[in-house]
Each structure stands twice: as C-alpha cells, then as structure tokens.
Amino acid sequence: MINSILDQLRPIFSSEVFLLMFSMGTFLLGVLIYKRTKITLLQPLLISMVILIPFLKITGIDYPTFFQQTRILNFMLGPSVVALGYVLYEQIEQIKGNVISILTSVFIGSVVGIGSVVLIAKAMGADRMLMASLAPKSVTTPIAMSLSEKSGGAPALTAAFVVICGIFGGLVGPVLLRKMGIKSKIAQGLAMGSSSHALGTARAMEMGAVEGAISGLAIGIMGIMTALLVPFAEHLF
C-alpha cells in the first residue's frame, strides 16, 4: 500500500522543482532553528542533510538523480566564491600592510594541515587512496576534487571530506579562537577560511565583515598553496 503510493508520487518527488524547493525549504527551516536555538551544532546545512538523506532513502531516489536535479545549487558555489572578490574589495584597508604576514601564515598553515592529515591517516592504517582523498580537505570543493584525482584519490570522497572538514571547522573554529584569546580580526578570518574554506567563511561572516572578507581571501590563497604542496605530500603516502 505505502509502496504503491510512493511509486505514484516518485515522479513528483524526483522532479527538479520539487527537489530544489524541498532542499531550499529544509535549509530555511535549518536557518530558523539555528537562529532560534543558537546551538552551533544545529548548522542549517547539517539540518538540511539530516532531513534530505533519509527522505531520498525512503522515496528511493538515488543520489545521481538528486544531484542532477539540484545541480543549479552546486553550480552557484562558483559564483558565490567569485562574489567574495567584492567582499574582499570592501575590506581592502584591512589587507594593506598585512600581505607578507597573511601569505606566511597561510603557507605554514597549509603545510601543517596537509602534513598532519596525511600522517595521522597513515599512522591509523589508511590506504593510499584514502590519504590522497584526505590531503586537499581544507580547500574549496572544485580545487579539492581536481587535486584528489591527480594524486590518485576518489574525487567524490574528497567532496565528502571537504564538507566534513568545513562543518567541523565551522563548529570548532570560533570557540577555539575565543579560547586562544585571538583578538585580531584578520587572524580569526584567516584561520577560518584556510582551515574550512567556504563553510568556515560562512561562519566568519557571522563574526563580522572583516573576518568574512579575510576568510574569503584565505580560501583563494589556501587553494593555490595546497595545489602547489599536494604533489610534495604524495611522497608521504
């Protein structure tokens, strides 16, 4: 009975309009819950995933179909990174005189980040494929996926790690920075963006405009640094 109803409804459920609206709807619900409760773990993206994944399982819609129907959202990830160029321009006064320190800190941060994730995974018995997929976890999805593929990882798995890393950094970052007593807005923004890409930046935006803009800048620098460093990290695999 229930199955036959599901079969009837599946064409509607798997339509582009429905899946897009439903995805956005769960996200808006997530924003509402997050704003009401102020609990950091209840990130809108996480709430959205917790509703969407079981929904797809129950209705029997597979992931490629879902991805195909919501591809416009994934596509918009690109333009939203481009938009950070404007946010950055607004904060230009903050960057002046900080160029060397920004480049130095992000460079060392990327060495530490890539080195530690690969070495810890290796110590815990991860295979080559897993290490290659983990190495670029701190950068934005499009860069991470192409780097992963080049060094023998699974790009789609890397996309998952990028999201895990982003959610984790977004949750822990602000708390950690407060505990460390870091007052500098530039240092906070850089740390968020270089460790957790666009998801870290989304959280940095909540901290303030300067933090957000610097975090956006850090995504770009971290992406370039990581692209240059991953080929060296392959020696560790």
Add this chain to the structure above:
Amino acid sequence: MQGFIPGSVLGMILLFLCLFFKIIKPDNVKSVSVVLSKNMAVFFIPAGVGLMVYAEILSKSLFTILAAIAVSTVLTIVTVALIQDNFEKRRAKGGTK
C-alpha cells in the same frame, strides 16, 4: 600550476582587480555579491547529501577519517591564527618586523 586554480578562485581575483582598478563600479555588483556570499552554505547541499553514497567507506574508516580531519583542522586554525596574531602584535609594538 596550469589547471590547478579553478575558475571560481580566478573569478574572485578578477572581480577584485576589476573593482580595484575601477573597471567595475562597486554599486553594480554590491547587492548580488552580498546575497551570494552571506548564503554560501546553501550551495553545499548537493555535495553534502553526497555523503550518503559513501556511507560504507565512511563507516568502515570513520574513526580514522574523523580523527585525521579533526586534528588537522584544529592544527591549521591554531597555526594560522597564532602566526598572523604574532605578526600584528610585533608590528603594534613597533618591533623590527
């Protein structure tokens, strides 16, 4: 390096340069840029839901993956924040750097 830097990052740099050299008026891109950059997380939904496909590999090596990502992320945050903070403090003191 060719092919390593994705279009979106190049786009970000280009937009910044165009604004900087006054090729584009800030007012023309302000509203759309603010909306997009404030709601970035929503664009991660398709990638995030992709976790369901890797449930098996993820659950098999879950501890390794989470431990590696967590420790590495914390280390990255600490290193970057401390170095930048130190640079600023030294400059504020009027030090040599």
